[in-house]
Amino acid sequence: MTTTHDERLRRPSGIRSLRLGGTKVSYVPDGAVRLRPTAVLPDTTDRTWADHPEYLDATGHLAGSVGALLVENGDRALLIDSGFGPRSYRPGPDGPIEEIHGGALLDGLAELGRAPEDIEAIAFTHLHADHLGWACLPVPGTGRLAFGxxxxxxxxxxxxxxxxxxxxxxxxxxxxxxPRVHTVADGQEIFPGVHARIVPGHTAGHAEYVITGGGRRLIAFGDAAHSPLQIDHPEWSSAFDHDPARTAAHRRRLVTELAEPGTLGFGVHFADVVFGHANPSDGRPTWRPATA
Structure with a gap:
């Protein structure tokens, strides 16, 4: 059965991979998040979502992915972020989050042929719980950290x-x-073909990671955007943003970059369309999933 684009917008992603020359990048799922649409994007209204029902699941929530990006170059392996970890959370009737859970990251790595010991470093986009998970929480039943x-x-x-x-x-x-933190500077190469880019706004020192290879580049933009709809509307900042105006200004620049030839993006929370690019449509860039 063929999966439609709209179906992918309403579900979290499984493992997805693409190649940039000799570098392989893979989304490794850890779990999923369900978000209350007008709470997470406060500039939207019920009318907004009535006009865009393709983004909402059967319960009326914005479906999002939670996981990490595995970057492989030869025998070397890097993770960008580490999911939510082996736990679940339902915060209550108010706020942007309806429910979030993790726990699958190590299984996903194994499916891709990697053990935790293969990961030489974890590069974090920022210090939020859904990006720190497995780096901070012990493997269930062991008392040890998988990436210690x-x-x-x-x-x-x-x-x-x-x-x-x-x-x-x-x-x-x-x-x-x-005990394991090493700070990085803007522009620093942290892994072959991977450079850090510091873009404050979502948090005080939010980082993106630009991965180049094979004449292309992939921008892993962390939480600069939480939904593909923000590529269409970069002026809409999320309720999680530390500085909404600054984040919106950066997102406008990011969308311009994502429309450039040879440039792809990785949105860790972008449902089942985590890899894509900004494709101008009717004068407004729109997120289009990438398949290879």
């Missing part, structure tokens, strides 16, 4: 703001990261 051997890479600005994030309930996660 790996370097943990964060922007200098993000790590410098850790006290503020700890005050928001992430003190345990920050403490678990601390």
């Amino acid at each position: 051997h790996a370097r943990h890479l964060l922007s200098e600005q993000e790590w410098d703001s850790r006290d503020e994030l700890a005050a928001q309930g992430l003190a345990d996660e920050v403490a678990a990261l601390a």
